[in-house]
Amino acid sequence: MSELPPLNSLRAFDAAGRRLSFRSAADELGVTQGAVAQQVRQLEALLGVVLFERVPKGLAFTPVGRSYHNRIAGVFADLRAATAELKPEPNKVLISVTPTFAAKWLIPNLPDFTAAHPDIDLRIMATERVSSFHSDGIDLAVRQGSPPFGASLDVTLIFKQSLIAVAAPKFADKGDALLDPDKLARMPKVHDTHDQWPSYLSYLGVQEQSPRHLHLSQTSLAVDAAIAGQGLALVSRFLVAQDLEAGRLVEVGAAWDAGGSDFYVLMPRTAKNNVSVVKVMTWLTARSAEVA
Structure with a gap:
């Protein structure tokens, strides 16, 4: 079969499979129980297989239905996650740091940050890999080395090596x-x-x-x-x-x-209008000056 089944039928099957109930799936999707049952029947007819056994207390997967649902549910979960990442979250700030910087400086100083900015959801990506502001969706990065780091970045020294x-x-x-x-x-x-x-x-x-x-x-x-x-x-x-x-x-x-390996905090110049990112940047520079 070269064409995909209708999206509404797949959504109905996904919801019914997670809840094993047409009624609960209908409540989730905002449609009637009959509409969900009809969409699932249409999907079964299109595929030429039985996906659910109708039992007194709801639904039970057939073996082929369970296998198919495992794949379909994973796809819908990925779609929901991808969509959630695109939604603006004004109070979320993702910072990329090395595991050592996270463990030995950032995390021990987080109580000070939380007290100063309880409204900001600071998320830490601790990795030895140099993260990308664009593809990884990070807002700030602490990196060790020597400028320049990129023409599109504001660079601030926080610790000498x-x-x-x-x-x-x-x-x-x-x-x-x-x-x-x-x-x-x-x-x-x-x-x-x-x-x-x-x-x-x-x-x-x-x-x-x-x-x-x-x-x-x-x-x-x-x-x-x-x-x-x-x-x-x-x-x-x-x-x-x-x-x-x-x-x-x-x-x-x-x-x-040791020259040439100082610690800098990097911020894209396009992030200057993001109040939460600027607040984290300001806290990093101020806190590092206090404890240096």
Whole structure:
């Protein structure tokens, strides 16, 4: 059969199959029970199969009816979801961030945002992939790197990339704020995908002498491993501010301003008329200045 069945018949079948009742399907669709039953009968006649068994308490699928409904229901669910995404939601803001930024900075600071803007539905897309403003439908993005990021974007610096070496308290020397560089070079290291340890040790004027290395895919995992006592991690200071304050980590290596990898918040210039997006952008820049 090259042509699709009538849409109204498919809608009636979808609703009746989800509710297993012509009466309930009619209430959902805003038509009469007889109209739903007629649409389903027409669909059965067109397909040449029986989709439902009529039972005293309503409807029961035939095997072929159940199989067909599983496919049809999925299609209608996709259509409803696609339509919902197109509907304007003035208070919804979707922000794209890395999993580390989400876990170590954004989520811990969300109570402040919620208190300031309880009316905004902030949604977080945490991914290592560089999301697209157009195809992914994001409103804001926090990205690490160097401008330019695109002529159509407003770009605001929120954090400089100031790296520090951190570790569980057991690695710190008593009475000394920082480890001697030679001693630091001999300590076990935790690496993330950025792998800045070689450049950092070169900045300190020492060579790597650690007997043990742990390699992880995300900075947040490296931080957690450092808290668990697996070695020294190299991380942006703002990402571990709360862990340092709580005593879960201590700073054991001097700060290093690694150029070219700062953190920026990006907003399409077309979003300037969206009040909710501008509010989130303003909060991000203000909050980052407070806790930097």
